[in-house]
Structures are given as structure tokens and as C-alpha cells.
Amino acid sequence: xxxxxxxxxxxxxxxxxxxxxxxxxxxxxxxxxxxxxxxxxxxxxxxxxxxxxxxxxxxxxxxxxxxxxxxxxxxxxxxxxxxxxxxxxxxxxxxxxxxxxxxxxxxxxxxxxxxxxxxxxxxxxxxxxxxxxxxxxxxxxxxxxxxxxxxxxxxxxxxxxxxxxxxxxxxxxxxxxxxxxxxxxxxxxxxxxxxxxxxxxxxxxxxxxxxxxxxxxxxxxxxxxxxxxxxxxxxxxxxxxxxxxxxxxxxxxxxxxxxxxxxxxxxxxxxxxxxxxxxxxxxxxxxxxxxxxxxxxxxxxxxxxxxxxxxxxxxxxxxxxxxxxxxxxxxxxxxxxxxxxxxxxxxxxxxxxxxxx
Amino acid sequence: xxxxxxxxxxxxxxxxxxxxxxxxxxxxxxxxxxxxxxxxxxxxxxxxxxxxxxxxxxxxxxxxxxxxxxxxxxxxxxxxxxxxxxxxxxxxxxxxxxxxxxxxxxxxxxxxxxxxxxxxxxxxxxxxxxxxxxxxxxxxxxxxxxxxxxxxxxxxxxxxxxxxxxxxxxxxxxxxxxxxxxxxxxxxxxxxxxxxxxxxxxxxxxxxxxxxxxxxxxxxxxxxxxxxxxxxxxxxxxxxxxxxxxxxxxxxxxxxxxxxxxxxxxxxxxxxxxxxxxxxxxxxxxxxxxxxxxxxxxxxxxxxxxxxxxxxxxxxxxxxxxxxxxxxxxxxxxxxxxxxxxxxxxxxxxxxxxxxx
Numbered sequence: 001x002x003x004x005x006x007x008x009x010x011x012x013x014x015x016x017x018x019x020x021x022x023x024x025x026x027x028x029x030x031x032x033x034x035x036x037x038x039x040x041x042x043x044x045x046x047x048x049x050x051x052x053x054x055x056x057x058x059x060x061x062x063x064x065x066x067x068x069x070x071x072x073x074x075x076x077x078x079x080x081x082x083x084x085x086x087x088x089x090x091x092x093x094x095x096x097x098x099x100x101x102x103x104x105x106x107x108x109x110x111x112x113x114x115x116x117x118x119x120x121x122x123x124x125x126x127x128x129x130x131x132x133x134x135x136x137x138x139x140x141x142x143x144x145x146x147x148x149x150x151x152x153x154x155x156x157x158x159x160x161x162x163x164x165x166x167x168x169x170x171x172x173x174x175x176x177x178x179x180x181x182x183x184x185x186x187x188x189x190x191x192x193x194x195x196x197x198x199x200x201x202x203x204x205x206x207x208x209x210x211x212x213x214x215x216x217x218x219x220x221x222x223x224x225x226x227x228x229x230x231x232x233x234x235x236x237x238x239x240x241x242x243x244x245x246x247x248x249x250x251x252x253x254x255x256x257x258x259x260x261x262x263x264x265x266x267x268x269x270x271x272x273x274x275x276x277x278x279x280x281x282x283x284x285x286x287x288x289x290x291x292x293x294x295x296x297x298x299x300x301x302x303x304x305x306x307x308x309x310x311x312x313x314x315x316x317x318x319x320x321x322x323x324x325x326x327x328x329x330x331x332x333x334x335x336x337x338x339x340x341x342x343x344x345x346x347x348x349x350x351x352x353x354x355x356x357x
Numbered sequence: 358x359x360x361x362x363x364x365x366x367x368x369x370x371x372x373x374x375x376x377x378x379x380x381x382x383x384x385x386x387x388x389x390x391x392x393x394x395x396x397x398x399x400x401x402x403x404x405x406x407x408x409x410x411x412x413x414x415x416x417x418x419x420x421x422x423x424x425x426x427x428x429x430x431x432x433x434x435x436x437x438x439x440x441x442x443x444x445x446x447x448x449x450x451x452x453x454x455x456x457x458x459x460x461x462x463x464x465x466x467x468x469x470x471x472x473x474x475x476x477x478x479x480x481x482x483x484x485x486x487x488x489x490x491x492x493x494x495x496x497x498x499x500x501x502x503x504x505x506x507x508x509x510x511x512x513x514x515x516x517x518x519x520x521x522x523x524x525x526x527x528x529x530x531x532x533x534x535x536x537x538x539x540x541x542x543x544x545x546x547x548x549x550x551x552x553x554x555x556x557x558x559x560x561x562x563x564x565x566x567x568x569x570x571x572x573x574x575x576x577x578x579x580x581x582x583x584x585x586x587x588x589x590x591x592x593x594x595x596x597x598x599x600x601x602x603x604x605x606x607x608x609x610x611x612x613x614x615x616x617x618x619x620x621x622x623x624x625x626x627x628x629x630x631x632x633x634x635x636x637x638x639x640x641x642x643x644x645x646x647x648x649x650x651x652x653x654x655x656x657x658x659x660x661x662x663x664x665x666x667x668x669x670x671x672x673x674x675x676x677x678x679x680x681x682x683x684x685x686x687x688x689x690x691x692x693x694x695x696x697x698x699x700x701x702x703x704x705x706x707x708x709x710x711x712x713x714x
Contacts, residue, residue: 048385
């Protein structure tokens with residue numbers, strides 16, 4: 001195994017949104033320098049990074065110079081163009097690896113990977129055309145949900161099919177892209193596990209959080225989750241199986257449905273995850289630092305939870321509530337430095353902290 | 358009272374060391390932009406600030422441009438030259454105010470201020486020459502300690518006088534500067550209170566921490582401190598009296614001696630303080646954010662402690678222990694991005710966190 005990166009080494013971060021911003025701050029706590037790559041000059045991460053490159057994803061010269069300037073590259077976003085990744089990987093390692101990216105960029109690949117390692121998901125079928133959709137609906141039944149295979153997030157690129165008559169409109173909403181039909185799952189709640197794997201193969205998991213979504217976007221995550229000890233350990237084992245199968249290095253977010261039959265995997269994100277933001281105020285080492293430790297070859301940190309936390313996303317006009325939240329006891333505010341509050345845009349979050357129950 | 362600064366506003370920070378660095382990160386969490394002023398191009402704070410000016414303290418043009426570019430100015434260091442402060446204050450408010458700075462820059466002024474508001478310190482006398490030192494020693498007795506009135510920190514500019522025969526050498530060590538003779542205090546322990554006062558006059562205090570020094574430099578701070586409920590409330594009242602008397606805005610660090618006769622004030626620092634670093638991992642709002650909130654006109658945050666913490670400074674070669682500390686359970690590492698580990702140089706700190714006892 002390579003030596004851990006020493007103080008002063010540079011961490012390249014592809015994407016300069018809020019996740020990149022919080023990764024940059026975590027890198028600084030370890031004495032490392034964040035270098036952000038993002039086309040937008042005033043992106044959130046550049047405001048706290050030691051260096052920034054503002055260039056397009058197709059700017060070969062800028063990508064090469066960026067790769068030369070850093071010691072390892074990671075990403076806050078799973079849809080970085082393949083050609084950009086190729087250019088960077090010719091110079092410097094990318095962590096988590098390309099396989100993890102490929103699997104999570106495409107719902108078909110993700111479902112096949114999960115099934116291949118023996119994990120359960122909602123019933124699903126790939127859908128390329130109307131005939132495939134009809135066949136998939138015949139097998140899975142209604143209600144079901146059609147999702148684009150690529151580039152979906154926060155509820156975008158999805159269409160519900162409550163009855164067979166909705167099928168044509170749902171398929172049209174995919175805009176000709178490859179899609180996946182998923183059966184509805186009668187779940188009691190959604191949880192997520194934020195887990196990490198080090199360069200040495202060690203695995204560490206945070207306490208699972210319980211998620212509530214509104215309009216397809218994460219609204220809150222609560223720790224501790226309402227979860228039996230058995231399911232808690234199942235959740236950890238599922239995350240570890242995914243990490244090991246991918247020879248993964250870094251933090252992963254695994255969304256799980258809690259059902260009567262046990263846990264189903266909903267989605268994996270090969271990066272720090274919104275449902276792990278609570279770790280900033282509940283653990284000695286948060287998910288952002290854990291990710292930086294992993295990709296920098298440091299030992300994984302202690303993710304033990306020392307407080308109870310409810311994380312609430314501040315979306316769009318929620319930002320107007322900040323003056324009130326600032327007066328609340330136990331409220332830790334994290335804003336992202338975005339100038340404009342558009343509907344559905346994540347502007348910040350608040351971690352409400354209490355002594356551990 | 359003025360409106361609180363809105364997201365996107367700029368906080369000017371004079372001095373780019375580790376305190377400025379942690380202030381800059383705290384500002385970012387509130388959606389504010391840190392603009393650091395420091396002569397050193399690669400100072401710790403510039404690595405995490407949205408903007409930086411690297412120019413001398415006597416560069417009138419740079420100071421004016423800096424003042425124009427920000428909405429409020431604060432400092433991480435109480436020895437910013439007066440002329441620089443004058444240039445800035447002509448353009449933009451400086452918080453904490455100039456009186457707080459003047460009092461803490463000069464031990465004579467500090468002692469007079471503290472006595473004037475009825476607070477107890479060690480016995481002291483100003484010393485300008487050998488005759489004054491003899492007279493002071495006659496009143497205070499030995500052992501005693503002679504300290505330069507200005508620019509002393511971390512045990513520098515101090516000389517012990519164990520017996521009258523040490524007086525001449527001690528005076529010579531002052532290099533002709535105005536000094537203060539202080540009597541030794543038989544104290545059980547040293548504590549410090551990190552307190553804050555908002556622009557609206559509200560006062561908030563963190564739980565007092567118990568400090569241990571080595572070779573004149575803070576080594577550890579432990580919360581909770583061993584302190585009776587009565588002394589705990591005395592400590593808070595002392596801090597509040599200081600803040601109100603100075604019409605202070607921001608965070609202050611007050612070092613106190615615990616003696617059989619009660620609390621004595623040792624020193625006040627008009628800024629975030631090393632002994633308050635534990636708040637980063639023990640409170641929803643840490644001292645750095647509390648300071649930014651105060652100077653930005655935000656409501657003060659909740660400083661309630663939700664965990665037990667021992668803060669240890671990493672000084673000089675202590676940085677070599679980081680790989681081991683990184684494997685410890687409950688250890689939160691905070692490094693400062695300094696390239697060179699010189700003896701006595703503060704390179705970082707570690708907060709060891711446990712669930713609240």
C-alpha cells in the first residue's frame with residue numbers, strides 16, 4: 001500500500017457544489033489542500049478551497065494541468081464525463097474507482113451488480129421501448145415507476161405508472177433514453193448507511209439514519225433510526241458487501257428500504273451523501289473527512305456517534321427561515337454559499353443536536 | 358441595531374494564522390465570505406478563504422482596498438498596528454472594538470481595567486526601571502514574575518524572580534520595554550471561559566474548560582472542568598462583566614486562576630482562544646462561528662455542551678504523532694496547513710470526544 005498523503009498534499013475534487021465544499025473543508029482539517037475543478041467561477045467549493053480550476057469538462061488542457069497539480073482525484077458527482085475521467089486517470093489515481101462510478105451512473109448496471117452479489121432490490125426490468133415496457137409491466141404489475149437509467153437524481157427523470165394506461169405517457173417522459181421499470185415497494189421507512197472503505201481494505205460504517213423525502217428530495221435524516229438490532233447489523237453487512245465487491249476506496253451512501261421481509265437496496269451513491277450530513281455534528285470524524293482519509297490513504301476514522309441528530313435540508317425559500325433557526329437551541333447551520341435560492345435548490349442544511357439518548 | 362449580514366457578505370479577518378483559518382471556515386458555514394489580510398502568501402487562513410490580500414501592515418493602499426471589499430473587520434491577533442486599524446476603521450466597523458484591543462494589548466491597561474470593574478487579579482505593579490522594580494518587589498515579594506507590558510504571548514517576554522538577586526537579570530530581559538511585576542498566585546488550577554457578546558448586547562458563555570500549560574504554552578483543555586457550581590457561575594459572571602464593561606462584540610477568552618479565595622483573572626484575549634477549540638466538537642455552535650455570528654450581527658448561537666472533550670495542542674514535532682492519533686477512537690484532528698514544524702509552533706490540535714458524562 002502506498003504511503004498516506006502527507007500534510008500539504010493536494011486533493012483534486014471534481015465538482016464544486018456543496019459536497020465538494022464540505023470535502024474541501026474536511027481536507028483542510030487534515031492539513032491537505034483542496035483543488036476544485038468546476039466550470040462555474042463562483043461555485044460553493046471554490047470559496048473554501050486552496051485552489052480552483054474553472055474550465056469545461058471538455059477542456060483537455062485544463063484537465064491535464066489539474067491532474068498534474070494534485071496527488072489524488074475524487075468527485076462529488078457521479079456524472080463526470082467519461083473522457084474527462086480518462087484524461088485525469090492517465091496522470092493520477094481516481095478514487096473511488098471507475099467501476100464504482102460505472103455501476104452507479106446506470107440503473108441497469110447498478111441493479112445487475114446488486115443482484116450479482118446477492119442483494120435484494122425492488123423488482124425491476126430494463127425498458128428500451130414500448131414492447132419492453134409492456135412486458136415489464138406484465139411481470140411487475142402496477143403501480144410501478146419508470147426511471148431513466150442515467151442522470152436521474154432528486155426525483156428527476158421519473159414517471160409513475162399507476163395503471164397500464166399511464167404507460168405511454170411515462171415512456172414519452174423518458175425522452176427516448178434507456179429506462180428501468182421498478183415495482184413499488186411497500187416499505188415501512190427508508191434508511192441509509194454511510195460507509196467507507198480505506199485503501200487498506202478496512203471498512204467502517206456510521207449508524208444508519210432514517211430518511212424522509214418530500215417531493216422526491218431528501219427532507220430530513222434522523223439518528224438514531226428506528227431499527228431493530230438485527231436490521232441494523234444487516235444494513236452494515238450490506239454496505240460492506242457492496243464496498244468489498246467494488247474494491248471501493250472512499251465513502252459510499254447506500255439507501256435501503258425497511259420492509260416486512262427485511263432490507264431492500266434502493267440506490268447506491270459513490271460519494272458522500274446528503275443523508276450523511278448529520279455526521280458533521282454527531283461524530284468525531286464526519287463523512288467528509290472519512291472520505292478524504294480513505295482516498296488519501298489515511299486510516300479510517302472513528303465514526304462512533306456521540307450525539308443524537310436530526311438533519312433538515314434547507315431547500316429553496318427555506319433559506320428565509322435561517323434567522324429563526326439561528327435562534328434555536330442546538331441548531332448547527334451549514335449554508336452552501338449559493339447566491340440564488342431557486343425552488344428545489346439545496347441551499348444548506350441544519351443539524352439539530354442533542355446529547356445522546 | 359443594524360441588520361444582520363446576509364449570505365454572501367464579506368468578513369474581513371486581520372491575520373491569517375490558525376485562528377483566522379478556523380474563523381474563515383466558520384464564516385463559510387453561515388454562507389458568508391472570508392477575506393483574509395496577512396503579509397504571508399501561504400498563510401493557513403488563505404487556504405480556506407474566499408479571498409485574500411497579502412500585503413504589509415503599513416500598505417495604506419492595500420488596507421484601503423481590503424476595507425472597501427468587506428462588510429465588517431475582525432482580527433485573530435491583538436497586535437495589529439494602530440495605524441492599520443485607523444485606516445480600516447475609517448471605512449468599515451472593526452469588531453471587537455478598539456477599546457477591547459487597547460486594554461488587551463497592554464498589561465498595565467488590562468490590570469487597571471480589571472481592577473476598575475472590581476475584578477481581582479494577582480498583585481501587580483508597573484515597572485519602568487530598576488527603582489520601580491525594587492519598589493514593586495518590596496511590596497509584592499518573591500517569588501514574582503516580570504512580564505513585558507506589550508506583545509507577550511505563549512510565555513515569551515517573561516522572567517521569573519525567585520529572589521531579589523534575580524531582579525537585574527529579569528529587568529535586562531525586558532529589553533528596556535515597559536513591564537509589569539506580578540506576584541505568584543498559589544492556584545489549584547487554571548480555567549478559562551470563552552464568552553461572547555452580540556451586537557444586541559446578549560451574552561453567552563461556554564462551559565469553562567480546565568487548562569494545563571507546558572513550557573508556557575497551552576497543552577490541554579478539558580471539559581467539563583473540575584469546578585464547583587458556585588465557581589462555575591462566578592466564572593460566567595466575571596466574563597459577562599468584562600464583556601459589558603467593554604461594550605464588546607465578539608468572542609473573548611478569559612483565563613482565570615482557581616484559588617482558595619475564589620477566582621482571579623489572569624488574562625483576557627479579545628478574540629477566539631486556543632482554550633476554546635474544544636467547542637468545535639462539543640457544541641452545535643463553536644467559538645469560531647459564535648464570533649462570526651456576533652460581529653455579523655446575527656443572534657448568538659447555542660453554546661450548550663453535548664459531549665465531553667479533551668483538547669490537546671499539537672506543537673512542533675507533535676505533528677509526527679498524527680498517524681497514530683488518526684487511529685484513535687473519538688479523536689477529531691484539526692491541522693493548520695503549516696509547512697514547517699518548528700519547536701514551539703502550534704501545528705494543530707486534537708479534540709478527543711466522548712458522550713457527555
